[in-house]
Amino acid sequence: MFNFFKSKKSRPEEEKAVEKEETAKDAALSPQSKEEIPQDAVKTSLPAESEPVTAKSEVIQEETEETRPTSFAGKLRVGLARTRQNLSKQLSGLFGGGKIDEELYEELETILLTADTGVNATTQLLEDLRQQVKKKGLTDAADLKTALKESLVEMLKPLERPLDTTANSPFVIMITGVNGVGKTTSIGKLAKYFQSQGKSVLLAAGDTFRAAAREQLIAWGERNNVTVIAPDTGGDKKNDPAAVIFDAINAAKARGIDIVLADTAGRLTTQMHLMEEIKKVKRVIGKAIPDAPHEVMLVLDANTGQNAVTQVKAFDEALDVTGLILTKLDGTAKGGVVAAICGQYPQNPPALRFIGVGEGLDDLRPFNANDFVNALFD
Numbered sequence: 001m002f003n004f005f006k007s008k009k010s011r012p013e014e015e016k017a018v019e020k021e022e023t024a025k026d027a028a029l030s031p032q033s034k035e036e037i038p039q040d041a042v043k044t045s046l047p048a049e050s051e052p053v054t055a056k057s058e059v060i061q062e063e064t065e066e067t068r069p070t071s072f073a074g075k076l077r078v079g080l081a082r083t084r085q086n087l088s089k090q091l092s093g094l095f096g097g098g099k100i101d102e103e104l105y106e107e108l109e110t111i112l113l114t115a116d117t118g119v120n121a122t123t124q125l126l127e128d129l130r131q132q133v134k135k136k137g138l139t140d141a142a143d144l145k146t147a148l149k150e151s152l153v154e155m156l157k158p159l160e161r162p163l164d165t166t167a168n169s170p171f172v173i174m175i176t177g178v179n180g181v182g183k184t185t186s187i188g189k190l191a192k193y194f195q196s197q198g199k200s201v202l203l204a205a206g207d208t209f210r211a212a213a214r215e216q217l218i219a220w221g222e223r224n225n226v227t228v229i230a231p232d233t234g235g236d237k238k239n240d241p242a243a244v245i246f247d248a249i250n251a252a253k254a255r256g257i258d259i260v261l262a263d264t265a266g267r268l269t270t271q272m273h274l275m276e277e278i279k280k281v282k283r284v285i286g287k288a289i290p291d292a293p294h295e296v297m298l299v300l301d302a303n304t305g306q307n308a309v310t311q312v313k314a315f316d317e318a319l320d321v322t323g324l325i326l327t328k329l330d331g332t333a334k335g336g337v338v339a340a341i342c343g344q345y346p347q348n349p350p351a352l353r354f355i356g357v358g359e360g361l362d363d364l365r366p367f368n369a370n371d372f373v374n375a376l377f378d
């Protein structure tokens with residue numbers, strides 16, 4: 001459950017347990033009494049430097065520093081290694097040379113479909129490829145790799161619409177999606193990302209369904225010196241997620257915070273009452289700031305393949321999704337789901353704001369079609 005903190009796994013368990021307990025106590029904040037509580041009580045402040053570093057963790061850090069690339073382009077390549085290996089194994093036979101014929105197109109179609117590209121996107125890509133072959137007068141299959149890369153970049157380019165948070169302050173981002181896709185983890189990564197741009201961030205622990213979700217966010221906030229609004233009911237009663245987020249937005253307004261990241265509980269699109277609940281969360285956010293949320297961000301797990309496309313449709317119908325995060329691209333050998341999303345919305349694909357290629361804090365970055373396609377091929 002706390003895989004979120006994998007980078008810290010070398011720390012002794014007892015230490016983590018104590019810290020968790022303290023964090024839960026310190027950062028707890030009831031919605032009613034928020035204004036009277038001094039900022040320090042809410043603002044968790046444990047600078048990273050003050051963390052005890054054991055000899056063991058030093059060794060692990062050395063190992064990871066040696067083996068892990070530091071640039072995101074490098075990480076993207078490592079993250080997409082499984083997809084790339086899978087593709088190159090299949091494509092090398094195909095693009096090795098020889099005639100461009102129907103048989104080749106058919107084989108390519110199969111490869112794309114098995115990489116989760118989906119029927120629509122596959123059809124679109126093959127059409128584009130045929131046109132390129134005709135236009136450029138290509139005859140050798142060896143030239144097809146470059147042509148396929150071009151077709152892919154052209155297809156994925158419309159997804160590349162980075163999130164601009166400058167128009168509103170606070171800029172409210174509501175995070176949604178099914179269970180386990182990486183919502184809370186992505187919030188941690190996003191907070192880090194925005195902080196690195198000099199923006200102040202506040203987190204709203206709107207997943208009131210699981211107590212662990214609240215703790216996960218609080219503990220993360222403590223480590224990274226980020227304010228977390230996470231009311232404690234003090235009993236079995238669950239907080240209303242809409243109320244928690246509403247309070248968080250008001251706290252952000254009062255403190256002049258730039259960005260609010262609101263976590264929500266995971267839900268299946270078939271759970272009608274939970275879909276109604278998330279609609280309510282969105283409406284209530286609009287009561288705190290009339291045009292908020294400024295971004296409804298749907299988090300998708302790349303491993304779920306075509307199911308991800310179904311999730312986009314259902315969440316969009318309920319919430320008017322404005323942006324996507326695609327996580328765990330490092331965990332799948334089928335990166336085609338990115339194209340599948342385009343195939344579903346050929347006219348107006350949703351904005352793919354960020355992609356996640358690992359569990360580290362820096363493993364989430366804005367989507368770039370060129371970089372992505374380059375990392376997919378050898």
Ligand SMILES: Nc1nc2c(ncn2[C@@H]2O[C@H](COP(=O)(O)OP(=O)(O)O)[C@@H](O)[C@H]2O)c(=O)[nH]1
Nearest residue numbers: 003179180181182183184185327328356357358
């Ligand atoms: N490999 C990998 N794991 C991820 C990524 N993003 C999230 N995870 C893991 O997915 C699991 C579920 O994440 P969590 O944020 O709790 O999901 P939530 O239920 O949607 O909030 C955790 O173990 C995360 O470490 C990613 O980009 N790559």
Ligand SMILES: [Mg+2]
Nearest residue numbers: 183184207213
């Ligand atoms: Mg969560």
